[in-house]
Amino acid sequence: xxxxxxxxxxxxxxxxxxxxxxxxxxxxxxxxxxxxxxxxxxxxxxxxxxxxxxxxxxxxxxxxxxxxxxxxxxxxxxxxxxxxxxxxx
Amino acid sequence: xxxxxxxxxxxxxxxxxxxxxxxxxxxxxxxxxxxxxxxxxxxxxxxxxxxxxxxxxxxxxxxxxxxxxxxxxxxxxxxxxxxxxxxxxxxxxxxxxxxxxxxxxxxxxxxxxxxxxxxxxxxxxxxxxxxxxxxxxxxxxxxxxxxxxxxxxxxxxxxxxxxxxxxxxxxxxxxxxxxxxxxxxxxxxxxxxxxxxxxxxxxxxxxxxxxxxxxxxxxxxxxxxxxxxxxxxxxxxxxxxxxxxxxxxxxxxxxxxxxxxxxxxxxxxxxxxxxxxxxxxxxxxxxxxxxxxxxxxxxxxxxxxxxxxxxxxxxxxxxxxxxxxxxxxxxxxxxxxxxxxxxxxxxxxxxxxxxxxxxxxxxxxxxxxxxxxxxxxxxxxxxxxxxxxxxxxxxxxxxxxxxxxxxxxxxxxxxxxxxxxxxxxxxxxxxxxxxxxxxxxxxxxxxxxxxxxxxxxxxxxxxxxxxxxxxxxxxxxxxxxxxxxxxxxxxxxxxxxxxxxxxxxxxxxxxxxxxxxxxxxxxxxxxxxxxxxxxxxxxxxxxxxxxxxxxxxxxxxxxxxxxxxxxxxxxxxxxxx
Numbered sequence: 286x287x288x289x290x291x292x293x294x295x296x297x298x299x300x301x302x303x304x305x306x307x308x309x310x311x312x313x314x315x316x317x318x319x320x321x322x323x324x325x326x327x328x329x330x331x332x333x334x335x336x337x338x339x340x341x342x343x344x345x346x347x348x349x350x351x352x353x354x355x356x357x358x359x360x361x362x363x364x365x366x367x368x369x370x371x372x373x374x
Numbered sequence: 375x376x377x378x379x380x381x382x383x384x385x386x387x388x389x390x391x392x393x394x395x396x397x398x399x400x401x402x403x404x405x406x407x408x409x410x411x412x413x414x415x416x417x418x419x420x421x422x423x424x425x426x427x428x429x430x431x432x433x434x435x436x437x438x439x440x441x442x443x444x445x446x447x448x449x450x451x452x453x454x455x456x457x458x459x460x461x462x463x464x465x466x467x468x469x470x471x472x473x474x475x476x477x478x479x480x481x482x483x484x485x486x487x488x489x490x491x492x493x494x495x496x497x498x499x500x501x502x503x504x505x506x507x508x509x510x511x512x513x514x515x516x517x518x519x520x521x522x523x524x525x526x527x528x529x530x531x532x533x534x535x536x537x538x539x540x541x542x543x544x545x546x547x548x549x550x551x552x553x554x555x556x557x558x559x560x561x562x563x564x565x566x567x568x569x570x571x572x573x574x575x576x577x578x579x580x581x582x583x584x585x586x587x588x589x590x591x592x593x594x595x596x597x598x599x600x601x602x603x604x605x606x607x608x609x610x611x612x613x614x615x616x617x618x619x620x621x622x623x624x625x626x627x628x629x630x631x632x633x634x635x636x637x638x639x640x641x642x643x644x645x646x647x648x649x650x651x652x653x654x655x656x657x658x659x660x661x662x663x664x665x666x667x668x669x670x671x672x673x674x675x676x677x678x679x680x681x682x683x684x685x686x687x688x689x690x691x692x693x694x695x696x697x698x699x700x701x702x703x704x705x706x707x708x709x710x711x712x713x714x715x716x717x718x719x720x721x722x723x724x725x726x727x728x729x730x731x732x733x734x735x736x737x738x739x740x741x742x743x744x745x746x747x748x749x750x751x752x753x754x755x756x757x758x759x760x761x762x763x764x765x766x767x768x769x770x771x772x773x774x775x776x777x778x779x780x781x782x783x784x785x786x787x788x789x790x791x792x793x794x795x796x797x798x799x800x801x802x803x804x805x806x807x808x809x810x811x812x813x814x815x816x817x818x819x820x821x822x823x824x825x826x827x828x829x830x831x832x833x834x835x836x837x838x839x840x841x842x843x844x845x846x847x848x849x850x851x852x853x854x855x856x857x858x859x860x861x862x863x864x865x866x867x868x869x870x871x872x873x874x875x876x877x878x879x880x881x882x883x884x885x886x887x888x889x890x891x892x893x894x895x896x897x898x899x900x901x902x903x904x905x906x907x908x909x910x911x912x913x914x915x916x917x918x919x920x921x922x923x924x925x926x927x928x929x930x931x932x933x934x935x936x937x938x939x940x941x942x943x944x945x946x947x948x949x950x951x
Binding site for chain 2: 294296298300301325339340342368369370372373
């Protein structure tokens, strides 16, 4: 199963969980699975049209995904990290 | 002694207008900024003194790394007894004065006393020949931008300035201390919180001029290691996430989703105007109006400061920050970032903390004495504030003062200081910081943006980040560079050519907190003061079905005062504020 890493600001919906193992063929599938288990998570990553928020970056195995990151594949051993542009201010 | 040596302290006596240079104690070489300010205040300031009287001590202390070639390391701390909270306060700023003082070898300016004639104004001039006080009556009452424009023409082009605006001269408890930016011209970098501008004003000190002349950067003991460290750290930072690439204002949409983009005196955690207040709109304006991202001090690699222009392409303000957009914007139901930019400029002109002023205006609106979002009324009040009307004075004195003037009880604060944007109801560990920091509600004391944190982790997370931020604010590194304690150890080690242990920095951070708590204890604070205003404990915000109040029990909050054993993450956690 792929592992999804949740950034601290997004751990409200996941009730504190920072890592989740999910099944999915692509990044979007993986995120939908997180949403199924923890409603309220997905809107933090995608907008009402299902597009990735501009302030969110998605990394797979340490490499930032460019283009339509949500459609890119996810293998069982992959680590998908969500990074949100929030750190203070 | 290896590394920089021969450093000095400047002692200024405002009562007889004298300045004296003293040797800097060798045993304090790793103390700077906030930690140095706390040490001096605890030793030399009577905590029971009148904050606006002659016995208060105003400290201006750059960080340990200021004046070196280390990236983003030139912050300066301003410290004293706060007229806002009645306790110890440190607020720090970017800009050039910290770098310039340290290039000259001055580790701090310590200002004591008070002129017999409260109408007189003085300036402290600092350069390679030393320091002296001179009359500055001609600058009395000048707004910050006009003041700095005038000073820029009068003093060497290499000089930077620390200034006191009209709000400070009026001794208002929300007054800030301004520092000029990299251009040495705009007074846009403010040590804003806690009313330290009022302390400067009460001492009759209108400005400090620091001219480094041709002074070079501070030389580290291990130049090779230090140079390599600077290079590697910069390269790694620039290859990383660069969270503040478009400024702190880009945080708006996420904060809104997390219910910490507070609205109408914090009755809601989300604003319907988040889209039009989003920093992305500011970035979009750059193409047509000019402006853009820049660094507020030399050697900064974060470059989080936005330069905001008006519709004609003329400079308006810098930087328009997330905190300002939230508390002076959304919290007052202001709808447009351009209006917040105008208000931000006015606050910088007067020398007012935008957080305290925004919170005060929101209380005024909540009390029914100003319409929500009435930008013209807000501007008018600020423009006429120097005339000294009761409402203007109350706003300048902060949210609690407006509550007293209007009889309005709903004032979100801790220890008399308004709560910043980051809300303690969804972010409960941050709420513990607001309760236990000697500074009152101050996100720079220790911010934890994790709404899913388990209650059992609240105390450690708050204590940990408070320690990290203490060490960071002693170092001169900007919190937005997000160094860890291990990073700071590496830089200190190369600067002084000796190993600095993890335990040393853990001790330093903890001791800074202990010094600040002890000052407050002697000032009369008790653990009964470690509370947030009732409205934070009664009025819930958040998503439907998941609304929250601040409900951390007092006995849990009190655990923050017990030093916990260091865990690995203490040394790898990034500074955050």
